[in-house]
Amino acid sequence: MTTTDLPEREGNAGLPSRIERPWWRDAVVYQIYPRSFADSDGDGLGDIPGIRQRLAHVVDLGVDAIWLSPFYPSPLLDGGYDVADPRDVDPRLGTVEDLRGLVQDCHANGLKIFVDVVPNHFSWAHRWFRETAGAAIDSPEWARFHAVRGRGENGEIEPNDWRSAFGGPAWTPVDGHAGWWYLHLFDSSQPDVNWDNPEVHADFVQTLRFWFDIGVDGFRIDVAHGLVKAPGYPDEDKPEDGHAQVLAGAIADSPHWDQPGVHDIWREWRRVADEYSPDRAFVGEAWVATPEAQAAYTRPGELHTTFNFHFLKTWWEADKLREVIGLSLLSSAAVGAPCTWVLSNHDVWRPVTRLAPWLDATTIDLETGKRRALAMSLVSLALPGSAYLYQGEELGLPEVLDIPDEQRQDPTFFRTHGEVKGRDGCRVPLPWSGDASPYGFSTGTPHLPQPDGWGPFTAEAQKADPGSTFSLYKRALAVRKGLESLGDGEMRWIDAGHSDIVAFERPGDRPVTVFLAMGGSDRIVAVDGEILVESGGVTRQADGMLHLPPASAVWLA
Structure with a gap:
């Protein structure tokens, strides 16, 4: 196996220790x-x-x-x-x-x-939106939101083609002000506030x-x-x-x-x-x-x-x-x-x-x-x-x-x-x-x-x-908390010899290597190290090789 650094590093090398x-x-x-x-x-x-x-x-x-x-x-x-x-x-x-x-x-x-x-x-139950009831369309109350004149002769068409993230149009007619619409990129009960204000x-x-x-x-x-x-x-x-x-x-x-x-x-x-x-x-x-x-x-x-x-x-x-x-x-x-x-x-x-x-x-x-x-x-x-x-x-x-x-x-x-x-x-x-x-x-x-x-x-x-x-x-969380090499810091890719294995090393006083098997077949990898955590079925064979079943991951020290 080989390790590879991208130009200068992946991650944030040279950081202070975790406690600092x-x-x-x-x-x-x-x-x-x-x-x-x-x-x-x-x-x-x-x-x-x-x-x-x-x-x-x-x-x-x-x-x-x-x-x-x-x-x-x-x-x-x-x-x-x-x-x-x-x-x-x-x-x-x-x-x-x-x-x-x-x-x-x-x-x-x-x-x-x-x-x-x-x-x-x-929410339309927020005090600000409730205060728009009966307020003029050019009032300070409506200036907190996006009230926009619609298209068409009488403003009867939505102001533009924006769609709600929840489906349907992003505009709802303003009660009491024909031809005006308010914006809601989500539900109509969630009027967008106007950050120009x-x-x-x-x-x-x-x-x-x-x-x-x-x-x-x-x-x-x-x-x-x-x-x-x-x-x-x-x-x-x-x-x-x-x-x-x-x-x-x-x-x-x-x-x-x-x-x-x-x-x-x-x-x-x-x-x-x-x-x-x-x-x-x-x-x-x-x-x-x-x-x-x-x-x-x-x-x-x-x-x-x-x-x-x-x-x-x-x-x-x-x-x-x-x-x-x-x-x-x-x-x-x-x-x-x-x-x-x-x-x-x-x-x-x-x-x-x-x-x-x-x-x-x-x-x-x-x-x-x-x-x-x-x-x-x-x-x-x-x-x-x-x-x-x-x-x-x-x-x-x-x-x-x-x-x-x-x-x-x-x-x-x-x-x-x-x-x-x-x-x-x-x-x-x-x-x-x-x-x-x-x-x-x-x-x-x-x-x-x-x-x-x-x-x-x-x-x-x-x-x-x-x-x-x-x-x-x-x-896994206990191991992560106990090792300075995990958390923020450096990372190096490892070539594990199989294109369907994602592998990388977290260097440090006690380096950790990580293998993720993403293919449909068992994989055998020649790598040393103590198994710290594994997600299921990862073992050492009698010859010392690491056995990775499909859809498994392991941390090695």
Whole structure:
């Protein structure tokens, strides 16, 4: 085998040691979708007291931080991302004091805590949008949003061809003002705010300070590639609908995604974060066209990190995976930022199902999907930078594909008239214990139905099994935390002698080599080293050769 460095390095060589560098460069962050994590009061909806009761699970897993999806007051027309008040807690989920207590619990257990901020839009239940009722179209109230005259003789045609990311048009008529329309790049219940208005800037800075002062360590920024719209609202002239654009990443040269002016906002926010000590951090959700465009969000003075969705979207193919890892690392290193690896979240199919091959039009091979997901998890946790896990990933949960239509909640389902089933399948409440729903999640009926047969997936069952998915994640995270060579730093590619094996080395005082077998056949590799963690079936043969079954990964010291 041979090792190869790309021009000067892949990753960030020469960094201070892990204890000396900022925490966010290495952190493994566990995403909590509050309404589906743990319910303390039996109403079927997860809440902040429930998170506090179950926080020991996250501590036991061994991550460095948590990220909370929105817990703000909301009509729940988009899973809480339709925020009615960004400086309060939905009373169904608790109080600001409960959130303050969770921050204290996290810090007492050595965890950092991110919370969501949603700057592209508000809920139509937000005070600002309610104040537009009866206001003149040229009023200060409407100046907070995008109210635009329609086309046609009387403005009866939408102002342009922009499409909602959830399907359908991105414009809805303004009540009481014939010929005028308001913009919503998502659901009609989520009017976009107008970032040309200084009042919007000031309000969001107030929100950042409110939660920073309570003690949160950072923000995950929803739709970080949105916010700024091209002057004059020009047509997009794209054949794809808005939903397809989001799934594929923002289309280059879009008049409403990834506009240059958005970077001015992130520089403004970074100045706010830099006022606080210890370090506060931002992670951006930026669905952009290329890794280079993504890295632009983490230039000095802008966001600290952004999710690497190019990695998430890469199919099970060795050449493509090597390409996206290499380009991502080089692009991030060019701006001095770490990569942030992610395989799942509340918006995409769970990797066990997403990576599974379909045997025919109706049958999916979840066993292979599970092996692939575990192997990819070991790769993501071994690459330079930080990594994110989504609740249930550590339990190996599959996507729930058969939610009855009448129980679905995702606005995408409704706006596409059922053509797109939406994201409810990855938001089903977690199974904690027992053999039947609600599996310890609640004493009531969960807000989304849990499948039968999830007993083996429960946290209780898996913690008792040293061969479980949870045990693998816990073991990998402990090894990662204990080795200086893992986390942020250098990486070198290794030629393992097989084109379907992705292999790399993390150099250091105790180097770690990583092998991922992506082909359909067993592979034998001549390599020394102690097996630290393996995803299933990786063994040493009697002759000392390393045996890699299909869809397996291993870390070697």
